[in-house]
Amino acid sequence: MTIAPISETVLGPVDEIPFGEGRTYAVGPDMIAVFRLRDGSLRAVSAVCPHKGGPLADGQIDNRVVVCPLHLYAWDLATGCSQSGQPPISVYPVRVDDGHIILGD
Amino acid sequence: MTQRLVVIGNGMAGARTVEEILARNGDFTITMFGDEPYGNYNRIMLSNLLAGVEDEAGIYLNDLSWYADNGITLNAGVRIERIDRFAKVVYATDGTATPYDKLIIATGSSSWTPPIKNIHNPKRGFHQGVFAFRTLDDTRGMIRYARDHERAVVIGGGLLGLEAARGLQNHLSDVTLLHAMGHLMERQLDEKAGHMLQASVENKLGIKVITNAMTTEILGKDRVTGVKLADGTVIPCDVVVIAAGIRPNTQVAADSGLTVERGIVVDDQMRVQDEDDIYSVGECAQHRGNLYGLVAPLWDQAKVLADHITGRDVEAAYTGSKLSTKLKVAGIDVASMGLIAPESDDDEVIIYSEPKKGVYKQLIIRDGALAGAILVGDNSKAAGLIQSFDRAQALPEERAEMLFDIGGPTGEVKPEDMPDDAQVCNCNGVSKGAICGVVNAGCKTVSGVMDSTRAGKGCGTCKPLVQRIVEWAAGGEAEEDPAASWYVPGVPMPKPELMAAIRKYELKSVSSVFEKLVPGGEHDAKSKMGLASLLKMMWADRYVDERDARFINDRVHGNIQKDGTFSVVPQMKGGVTTPAELKRIAEVAEKYNVPMVKLTGGQRIDLLGIPKEQLPAMWADLDMPSGYAYAKSFRTVKTCVGSDFCRFGVGDSTALGIAIEERYQGLEGPGKMKLAVTGCPRNCAEAYVKDLGVVAIDGGKWEIYVGGAAGAHIRKGDLLCTLDSAEEVIRMTGRFLQYYRENANWLERTYSFVPRIGIERIREIVVEDTDGIADALDAAVDEAVQSYKDPWKERAVPATPGQFRTSLPLTVLPQVPVRS
Numbered sequence A: 001m002t003i004a005p006i007s008e009t010v011l012g013p014v015d016e017i018p019f020g021e022g023r024t025y026a027v028g029p030d031m032i033a034v035f036r037l038r039d040g041s042l043r044a045v046s047a048v049c050p051h052k053g054g055p056l057a058d059g060q061i062d063n064r065v066v067v068c069p070l071h072l073y074a075w076d077l078a079t080g081c082s083q084s085g086q087p088p089i090s091v092y093p094v095r096v097d098d099g100h101i102i103l104g105d
Numbered sequence B: 001m002t003q004r005l006v007v008i009g010n011g012m013a014g015a016r017t018v019e020e021i022l023a024r025n026g027d028f029t030i031t032m033f034g035d036e037p038y039g040n041y042n043r044i045m046l047s048n049l050l051a052g053v054e055d056e057a058g059i060y061l062n063d064l065s066w067y068a069d070n071g072i073t074l075n076a077g078v079r080i081e082r083i084d085r086f087a088k089v090v091y092a093t094d095g096t097a098t099p100y101d102k103l104i105i106a107t108g109s110s111s112w113t114p115p116i117k118n119i120h121n122p123k124r125g126f127h128q129g130v131f132a133f134r135t136l137d138d139t140r141g142m143i144r145y146a147r148d149h150e151r152a153v154v155i156g157g158g159l160l161g162l163e164a165a166r167g168l169q170n171h172l173s174d175v176t177l178l179h180a181m182g183h184l185m186e187r188q189l190d191e192k193a194g195h196m197l198q199a200s201v202e203n204k205l206g207i208k209v210i211t212n213a214m215t216t217e218i219l220g221k222d223r224v225t226g227v228k229l230a231d232g233t234v235i236p237c238d239v240v241v242i243a244a245g246i247r248p249n250t251q252v253a254a255d256s257g258l259t260v261e262r263g264i265v266v267d268d269q270m271r272v273q274d275e276d277d278i279y280s281v282g283e284c285a286q287h288r289g290n291l292y293g294l295v296a297p298l299w300d301q302a303k304v305l306a307d308h309i310t311g312r313d314v315e316a317a318y319t320g321s322k323l324s325t326k327l328k329v330a331g332i333d334v335a336s337m338g339l340i341a342p343e344s345d346d347d348e349v350i351i352y353s354e355p356k357k358g359v360y361k362q363l364i365i366r367d368g369a370l371a372g373a374i375l376v377g378d379n380s381k382a383a384g385l386i387q388s389f390d391r392a393q394a395l396p397e398e399r400a401e402m403l404f405d406i407g408g409p410t411g412e413v414k415p416e417d418m419p420d421d422a423q424v425c426n427c428n429g430v431s432k433g434a435i436c437g438v439v440n441a442g443c444k445t446v447s448g449v450m451d452s453t454r455a456g457k458g459c460g461t462c463k464p465l466v467q468r469i470v471e472w473a474a475g476g477e478a479e480e481d482p483a484a485s486w487y488v489p490g491v492p493m494p495k496p497e498l499m500a501a502i503r504k505y506e507l508k509s510v511s512s513v514f515e516k517l518v519p520g521g522e523h524d525a526k527s528k529m530g531l532a533s534l535l536k537m538m539w540a541d542r543y544v545d546e547r548d549a550r551f552i553n554d555r556v557h558g559n560i561q562k563d564g565t566f567s568v569v570p571q572m573k574g575g576v577t578t579p580a581e582l583k584r585i586a587e588v589a590e591k592y593n594v595p596m597v598k599l600t601g602g603q604r605i606d607l608l609g610i611p612k613e614q615l616p617a618m619w620a621d622l623d624m625p626s627g628y629a630y631a632k633s634f635r636t637v638k639t640c641v642g643s644d645f646c647r648f649g650v651g652d653s654t655a656l657g658i659a660i661e662e663r664y665q666g667l668e669g670p671g672k673m674k675l676a677v678t679g680c681p682r683n684c685a686e687a688y689v690k691d692l693g694v695v696a697i698d699g700g701k702w703e704i705y706v707g708g709a710a711g712a713h714i715r716k717g718d719l720l721c722t723l724d725s726a727e728e729v730i731r732m733t734g735r736f737l738q739y740y741r742e743n744a745n746w747l748e749r750t751y752s753f754v755p756r757i758g759i760e761r762i763r764e765i766v767v768e769d770t771d772g773i774a775d776a777l778d779a780a781v782d783e784a785v786q787s788y789k790d791p792w793k794e795r796a797v798p799a800t801p802g803q804f805r806t807s808l809p810l811t812v813l814p815q816v817p818v819r820s
Helices: B012-023 B043-051 B064-069 B136-147 B159-168 B191-203 B251-255 B295-309 B382-391 B432-440 B446-453 B463-473 B495-504 B510-517 B525-542 B552-556 B579-591 B612-622 B653-664 B726-743 B750-757 B759-768 B774-786
Strands: A009-013 A022-027 A030-036 A042-046 A065-067 A074-076 A094-097 A100-103 B003-008 B028-034 B060-062 B073-076 B080-084 B089-092 B097-099 B102-105 B109-111 B130-132 B151-155 B174-178 B208-210 B215-219 B226-229 B234-236 B239-242 B246-248 B264-266 B278-280 B285-287 B324-329 B332-338 B348-354 B359-366 B369-376 B423-425 B566-568 B596-599 B605-610 B634-639 B673-678 B692-697 B701-706 B718-723
Touching (some): A042 A094, B012 B028, B012 B295, B043 B136, B043 B159, B064 B073, B080 B251, B130 B136, B136 B239, B159 B174, B191 B369, B278 B295, B369 B382, B432 B446, B446 B463, B495 B510, B495 B525, B510 B525, B566 B612, B579 B605, B634 B653, B653 B692, B653 B726, B718 B726, B726 B774
Parallel strands (some): B003 B028, B003 B102, B028 B073, B151 B239, B174 B208, B673 B692
Antiparallel strands (some): A022 A030, A094 A100, B080 B089, B109 B246, B596 B605, B701 B718
16 A cells, blocks of 8 residues: 655545546646545545556546556555556545545645 | 686587576686587587578577677687596697686587498598488588489488488488388387388388398498398498487596496586586486486576586486477477386276378376377377376376367367466467466456456457466366356346346436445446446436446547547448538548547548547537447448449448438447448448348348457358348347347347357347347337437536546647657
8 A cells, every 4th residue: 555645735626526536636746536436535546557557537436446447457546556466556645625625634 | 706617518408508507697707619610509400401491590509609798718629538627627639728617518429320331431431422410510411412412321210310311302302211120219109109100201201211121231432322231132322321329428528537337427416426516418418327318308407507506506406307209200290208118017008090190199107197108190189298297197087188189179279288478368468377376376266367367358359268277277176256147247136137126126327226236235336337338228318327337438428549538430321421521520630630530440530649628629620420439339330332333232232321320320238339231242341240230132132140240259140131121121220239238248249149149049039029029129229219319419518527627637648659
């Protein structure tokens, strides 16, 4: 599990992300995919698939994993670990505060 | 400290051993001595050189630059005549003395010359026209001489003699093989196998063979004119080749006081007996009483020697080799291993003999393990037998399985015959070894292995092989995967049950299916797309469309590309367009700097490399409907020019294709549906290999073929029916597609679906209506047709916030080359 340290940043209103989908945000040099689970909670991971650079925010999710849209490799959204033998992705702390997406702690 | 390593012998054993030492970064300055004035060549290939299938350059293993590159001093053509093992110096015939810290003797063997009268010429070695067959020089001389002569005799009916005879046929017309023993290759083959091989050599290759032929004299005063046998027979000839066996070169070792019996005696570390700093390897070495004349043992010896001499693994031990050979002898398959004859009454002997074909197979089994095998004329089972023999594996109860492929399609690859690095999945580059690794780590289901390795997840053609490897690697403990029958992996039900439950509980959204039908209500990302397709098919307009259930392609109505851009394929019904439409497409392509404009296989135009955020504006400028080139849906109807223009067309395929596409455009299904209509049986529109193909035949009739494919899988469709009118074709098309939509598994294309159900059964249902559901199918597909909406109209207002927001803002686009 790779939890990347990141200083607190407001990314924008949580309504920007439909339930069950993801959107990409640029935070300094980092590209971060933020997903809004169907239960309302958020997950944040590195936006670029370590396999072939696919856009993870375009992938399908459930409450546990994101599936890259290019070759369908899956990563655990909470730990960043691959379910299919790929390198892990970074995960970031993220939460909703007063209708806004807050990255970092 | 760098040590001085001297190697006597520059043949295959010597050079291979040095390679192994270099590979272990051994700290040596290396000096090599070789009798022959060349680099190191593959002696086995001399037969090919003689046969003219290889040239000299092709047989070198290491040319002279290799020695220079690796800092090796090569003394080619310099012979060592004495070793001073106390002073640790070797003396060469040219008078030089070379000190060593470590010495390797790899002097190999020489051709053995039987005692035959007149074989030598006192002045020039062999009598003129007589050749040995051992070195590059021998081979060159033989080729030069044979060219100008007619008849050759080869003395020796072992492997080398057979190869020499076969090779000589390349240079002269008349070849006779003399063998002193009762049958050919008596060291490797029993009598029957030897006779079978002899029959093939004589009948198929035209080489005369005489066994029990003791050659006693070479005839001819200045040059060879014939040979004489012990029984007085005279065989006229111009060339004699000696291939009567080899003898290890041990003279230098013996002269220098080393222990020599038949060969130079070595221990399990390949050190010469009682010597700490002298090793011997290859054909000249005698290990545990055995001499080896094949390369496989030599490679093993070289590794152990290198491990030990470099200190990489001082415990490394060579414990001997079980000998097996599998080769083409003079173009005929021969394999041999272990015993060639039973040794006790308890030995089980299995023999198959088919003289007319020249096929002979013999197995000797002792205590349930393979103790020996001989194959002549058919080596298809050799690899498996060699493995059973080497590893003393348990043998199948049905012994015949060891000799023949019984059952199963012929030519099917056996997992046990595949090397570990053999690539199984060519799409995702997964090797047999990787699959076995996952199985050994505890994953014993086919789907589990496919998930974790991605093997079989590309085009899917390798799935049966993946399955066989998993079953083999699991050693019969492969587990039945309960999920194999489920429609999607995350909902534990096959399609009929799932559809019944969806209807019963009126589940109209993907999330409601998870919550109602999955124990614990767990959602599953990999099941969403399949469920979305199913629900859309079942509920049409009443489907509750949750956008996250869609795959990205279906969210933004384009096919995602490797760099995260999308492709735009406007609808072009039947592949027919107009100048105005083409102009518009051209203007859009210019306006948006489209990196590639490409004609598709479905007779349309593809604009590739479009950033997601540009899609709505492009659709507006194009003002054409979506071609659905991204969805698991009805794709295109490919057509030929039909009867309007074509001289041969018997039906208006273009008009019918357009009408079918007009009606069924965008229809979702469990897999893609690619169609075609062709105007005559010449099949220009490739209708025979489509999910549904329509072929016009004379008399105003149309044939419908279903279940065809020409992708990773190639299949000609099955004839479903012949109809009299275009209207009937359109209705039947819808009925079949609806039956497929309702009954196929997720991602099961028609080429699997049709054979699974059977064309007769499908015909009963959709053509003959024996089940009485034809009207229901027609009604269901009609409802789907009515709910069609062009997704590219979804552009003025995004369906969801940020629907077309880029997900890869960092990447400089396009990543594919722009074509001008």
